[in-house]
Amino acid sequence: MATYSNNMKQDLPSDREAVLRVAAMPKESNTGGSIFGGWLMGQVDIAAGIIAIQRAAGRVATVAVNNFHFREAVLAGDLVSCYAEVIEVGRTSMTIHVDVYSQRHLGAPGAAVLHVADAELTYVALDDERRPRTVPEESVDEP
Template identity: 40%
Template structure:
């Protein structure tokens, strides 16, 4: 996203879309950061499994940034980009956008980088 862009748009492919529900909030009505991280991990896992053509495991999360809170009722959308592929691991970047259809508002709420490794059926690292 260009910081000078008047109407920023998501980068990457649509990997997951869901709605933020009341059960996922803190006492102030904001969605828990942990819930957002789990959505991001699921979205990145979809992309990583395609790249690996099989089973994968999350190894680490890097460069997390929360920009604005997400409110109940927001449509939360994760967009992923394959940043790099190694022999058995890959780095997936994810942007999370929240839209509020009743208010015609959409904005980027968080981003991060997730590292995955391809694993075989016994749980051992394998080549991609």
């Protein structure tokens, strides 16, 4: 039976929806038996990018990964869920916070939910010429 740190949670967050859920496949594993950090960073960039595109109502580019904390290893077979939210809006930029949880041994004895990473990334809204454009006012009609 695997042992986990006190980072183990009982459940996924109930007050928000995951923007991305993806199974970590064996082909993403490194020689140490856990999933490549770069693979997880890619999933986080996709998840935060979706939120940035929604907020910017159009094209964006990642301009900075401000911080990325790998709290626990992700293992092949984990179901990875990314929760992302806008935490700051500038003139053309948006900063997004992402929490990542892994569901391990889903539906089996020893099932666990782990808070495996958190990160903060900045995106810039772009126009058709890929130049920075002003982030629009938040629409009250948007979900």
